[in-house]
Amino acid sequence: MNFNVDVLIIGAGAAGLMCAIESGKRGKSVLVVDHSNKIGEKIRISGGGRCNFTNLNTSHKNFLSQNINFSISALNQYTQFDFIDLIKKYNINYHEKTLGQLFCNEKSQLIIDMLLSECDKAKVVIKKNFTVDKVEKRNTNYYVFSDNDTYTTKSLVIATGGLSIPKIGATDFGYSLAKQFNINVIDTSPALVPLTFTDEILDMCNQLSGLSFNARISHRNVSFEEGMLFTHRGLSGPSILQISSYWRKGDNISINFLPHHNFDEIISQKRQKKSKQNIINILSDFLPKRFVSIFCSKYKYSKNISELSKHSIDSIHNNIKKWMIEPKGTEGYRTAEVTRGGVNTDELSSKTMMSKKHTGLFFIGEVVDVTGHLGGYNFQWAWSSGYVAGQHT
Numbered sequence: 001m002n003f004n005v006d007v008l009i010i011g012a013g014a015a016g017l018m019c020a021i022e023s024g025k026r027g028k029s030v031l032v033v034d035h036s037n038k039i040g041e042k043i044r045i046s047g048g049g050r051c052n053f054t055n056l057n058t059s060h061k062n063f064l065s066q067n068i069n070f071s072i073s074a075l076n077q078y079t080q081f082d083f084i085d086l087i088k089k090y091n092i093n094y095h096e097k098t099l100g101q102l103f104c105n106e107k108s109q110l111i112i113d114m115l116l117s118e119c120d121k122a123k124v125v126i127k128k129n130f131t132v133d134k135v136e137k138r139n140t141n142y143y144v145f146s147d148n149d150t151y152t153t154k155s156l157v158i159a160t161g162g163l164s165i166p167k168i169g170a171t172d173f174g175y176s177l178a179k180q181f182n183i184n185v186i187d188t189s190p191a192l193v194p195l196t197f198t199d200e201i202l203d204m205c206n207q208l209s210g211l212s213f214n215a216r217i218s219h220r221n222v223s224f225e226e227g228m229l230f231t232h233r234g235l236s237g238p239s240i241l242q243i244s245s246y247w248r249k250g251d252n253i254s255i256n257f258l259p260h261h262n263f264d265e266i267i268s269q270k271r272q273k274k275s276k277q278n279i280i281n282i283l284s285d286f287l288p289k290r291f292v293s294i295f296c297s298k299y300k301y302s303k304n305i306s307e308l309s310k311h312s313i314d315s316i317h318n319n320i321k322k323w324m325i326e327p328k329g330t331e332g333y334r335t336a337e338v339t340r341g342g343v344n345t346d347e348l349s350s351k352t353m354m355s356k357k358h359t360g361l362f363f364i365g366e367v368v369d370v371t372g373h374l375g376g377y378n379f380q381w382a383w384s385s386g387y388v389a390g391q392h393t
């Protein structure tokens, strides 16, 4: 059978549904297709089931991209406050957890239900279990082939997301389609992902597995100070996830375990008072005992402070304030929250999300080379980019 629609959106995730709603509101006939049998799975599992749906402090500075200014237009056209208004309209209760991060008080499914209700109002048709066999462009029309059916449209929107969590439906469809249309794709890699280690560091992580505390993690000139968690595979927790988006294989990261204390001052005060305290006890006033004991035994720091040489104090200072370690890798797409890289923003109009080479072809959401920090920014990008495309389909 042959079908004709004004707008065909591939991918019924956050970005695809938002685009569908906006296109539908403008009176367009809209079809959203997804190969999965569930709609908005990533929304459902996000934020530990409570969906961190946006961030009060969203700005383009919270995103990584080859063009860091690309997201400005979309984020201004549809802001975090626009999405909050929508949430309020549906009486979805939410709270700020930390650092401007807004979470649902109840389950994330409420957000999916809200989007589906908006789709319904806008007369959007959604088809699940839909396999796209092939996409072709003939003149100004796009043809999507599935089983024995052909769908024709003037506006084809690619909203198939990134590569993280393949078991809930992530595929490389968007990137392959971009390449088919001669659209450049920036190399992709897992981001917001735990870092893995080998040898001594892994041993230490294993011994401390389950322990978490605040630390400042840096990579080159970028730093994040949030929780850090030791695991059986290495390091995780918000500050590690954040820095993982910047880390490249072969690079070191640096950890400041005492970001708010002047270590030299602590030591000199103790010395002035002629303290005979052991360095382990001194550090345990500021850091979890379990960590201090394992960290100090690794570096053989066990002496009474009055006996420590200048060299030893410098070494403790360096390791506590600037512990340099080289991750072996990341846990990969299996656990990554997002994909760094994607459709090169040079190929798209930042005002419309339409391809500069192909009129009527749009890329939105995570498939684009715009990757948010942890904290609701990735959904805000999905809402904003989806909204913008929805005004121009």
Ligand SMILES: Cc1cc2nc3c(=O)[nH]c(=O)nc-3n(C[C@H](O)[C@H](O)[C@H](O)COP(=O)(O)OP(=O)(O)OC[C@H]3O[C@@H](n4cnc5c(N)ncnc54)[C@H](O)[C@@H]3O)c2cc1C
Pocket: 010, 011, 012, 013, 014, 015, 016, 033, 034, 035, 036, 039, 040, 041, 042, 043, 045, 046, 047, 048, 051, 052, 053, 054, 130, 131, 132, 159, 160, 161, 162, 164, 165, 168, 169, 170, 171, 172, 173, 336, 337, 338, 364, 365, 366, 367, 375, 376, 377, 378, 379, 380, 382
């Ligand atoms: C565990 C986890 C927790 C997260 N928590 C948060 C959070 O709290 N806050 C936040 O801001 N971000 C969070 N994120 C990131 C956020 O979920 C994504 O950035 C966001 O969902 C991207 O939206 P999208 O619409 O671009 O892609 P997606 O939501 O991934 O949607 C893509 C859709 O395309 C479909 N699809 C893929 N391939 C095909 C194909 N070949 N044919 C047809 N359909 C296809 C998929 O089935 C899917 O429905 C989290 C991610 C994960 C994995």
